Amino acid sequence: MALKVLIVDDETLARSRMRTLLAECTEPRTDVVGEASNAVQAMDMIQRSHCELVLLDVHMPGVDGITLANTLRQMPAPPSIVFVTAYPEHAVSAFEVEAIDYLTKPVRRERLQQALQKVVKTRAGKEGNPDAGPPEALIIQERGRSERVALSDIIYLKAELKYITVRTAEKEHIYDGALSDLESRYSHLFVRVHRNALVSRRAVRAVEKHSDPVEGEGWTVRLDGCEERLAVSRRQLAAVREALMG
Structure with missing residues (x-):
């Protein structure tokens, strides 16, 4: 029709x-x-x-x-x-x-x-x-174009210098804002895994130990729709496990 x-x-x-x-x-x-x-x-x-x-x-x-x-x-x-x-x-x-x-x-x-x-x-x-x-969304402004990105499509938000990388299954966006502001507004949708990253609660698939020759043993989170693994700080480990359990 x-x-x-x-x-x-x-x-x-x-x-x-x-x-x-x-x-x-x-x-x-x-x-x-x-x-x-x-x-x-x-x-x-x-x-x-x-x-x-x-x-x-x-x-x-x-x-x-x-x-x-x-x-x-x-x-x-x-x-x-x-x-x-x-x-x-x-x-x-x-x-x-x-x-x-x-x-x-x-x-x-x-x-x-x-x-x-x-x-x-x-x-x-x-x-x-x-x-x-x-739908709740972020308004992304890049290269003279504005785009509405639904929060439900976002896999993670990662602070990079003065900007935030917004990762969806299709692509990455650059968002001008503060991670702490996004956390306070959308804590029901995202959980902090590290001082520089929030991940979608719905996307958390597994929490795994890993060994790094420089940093030693630690934890990472695996996310649906994304091959990249993000580091999980010991302080945030319990909260991430809680998100995994739903």
């Missing part, structure tokens, strides 16, 4: 370009139910068309895209929001209003298709559990 999409952008050429890109995306298929050049038109079409996804610009005459998205999320069954804009600096505000993704122009077809797949996955999860809120 095709995903019902509304395109909201004050530029006619941008809307036309988005229609072309959507036609090239096959998984999932999409059905463009309308176009709007401002927030008032968009709100009217959303109420009439029952669209599932709004591809939304940020800068528009009158009400901006962030304000419109904040209004939409108050609806009983709001459409999903993916921002499409030339301004990368609004990414944090976009995710604060529960956007699924944030695309910067010019948009590549592959990147748009990735966003569409996120929308389908998120909507399927909400249909299975309608009371569930948006």
Whole structure:
């Protein structure tokens, strides 16, 4: 079944370009139910068309895209929001209003298709559990791009100099933040294994002794979805074993 999409952008050429890109995306298929050049038109079409996804610009005459998205999320069954804009600096505000993704122009077809797949996955999860809120996530900003990484996808968080390496099964990200802050906010999801690392409680597969010619005997943790083993300090050993036992 095709995903019902509304395109909201004050530029006619941008809307036309988005229609072309959507036609090239096959998984999932999409059905463009309308176009709007401002927030008032968009709100009217959303109420009439029952669209599932709004591809939304940020800068528009009158009400901006962030304000419109904040209004939409108050609806009983709001459409999903993916921002499409030339301004990368609004990414944090976009995710604060529960956007699924944030695309910067010019948009590549592959990147748009990735966003569409996120929308389908998120909507399927909400249909299975309608009371569930948006998934907890970190907003990763790298090379002018902002990406939402669900905490449930993260295997470990490791402090490296001034940054944190965020490891998922697919790739590594660089996050600008403090490990202690993440630990205090997400201790229900992650356990500290060492002074420089947190691991997902769900990912802990085994705790094993190891011998290092330099450091001597110690402990490591094996994690699902990752071949790398992380050192476990003696101070944290009991907590990691507790996570292993569930």
